[in-house]
């Protein structure tokens with residue numbers, strides 16, 4: 068498996084803020100990677116470095132074998148569309164569509180036209196007057212019609228209506244099949260994009276806390292719910308990432324797979340065992356460290 072984006076020991080500091088802290092990730096070629104995590108986790112900072120628009124304070128990065136920063140041939144292989152893309156004041160859609168092919172050697176005008184129609188982007192309105200969702204639609208046109216070998220989509224769903232999101236998914240999947248590419252997609256609409264993602268990277272406080280295939284990542288934790296004492300017994304010392312207690316009942320997201328012995332004990336004690344959704348996983352890794360259940364029980368007494 069070839070690595071398209073190779074990130075080794077990357078840190079990025081802004082004054083006293085450490086936005087990325089010793090990040091190492093190998094993103095395989097032609098995979099669709101979800102870059103997930105809480106607000107401020109470091110997703111945009113990492114995308115900017117992959118896109119060659121920013122430099123790491125430490126560490127190194129290779130995109131298709133080269134450091135992207137100020138390396139023209141590599142930059143031409145990358146499209147980066149971000150949530151706050153800015154355009155000159157007088158720009159309308161046709162300006163962007165005319166200029167884009169100069170920056171995107173694989174530009175496909177038919178894909179662009181199909182998206183412009185389907186997403187109902189107004190042609191005559193200055194871009195600075197477009198609604199939030201319409202601006203996201205322009206970014207999606209650029210992101211998909213560029214057919215760039217490395218496509219970075221930062222929050223592509225912001226403000227998009229449900230029909231537009233569905234069209235984006237359909238064309239994204241069709242486009243990947245027609246011309247495979249490595250895609251990094253950052254979003255907070257996790258369940259909506261979960262079925263698209265081959266892999267997930269979850270950042271928290273600038274560190275990688277999950278980097279795995281999506282299904283394996285979901286199986287790296289287990290959800291338990293039931294009587295607090297019974298849940299505590301089933302946990303048998305497993306680390307708890309997130310917990311909620313209401314009265315005598317507790318639900319937890321705990322580290323580790325749901326093996327046979329856990330299931331047997333849970334069954335015996337009347338504790339429910341469930342598989343985590345991707346959203347459960349992201350939420351758990353972004354949660355503050357919960358108090359031990361022992362302490363919760365003590366407080367209740």
Ligand SMILES: Nc1ncnc2c1ncn2[C@@H]1O[C@H](COP(=O)(O)OP(=O)(O)OP(=O)(O)O)[C@@H](O)[C@H]1O
Nearest residue numbers: 081084085086104105106107108109110111112113
């Ligand atoms: N230019 C900058 N100067 C100072 N701090 C910055 C700068 N850019 C980012 N940061 C800080 O770095 C951290 C990571 O920010 P980043 O934008 O990468 O997060 P994010 O995961 O994309 O968040 P969100 O989901 O809210 O978009 C935050 O604490 C942010 O305030």
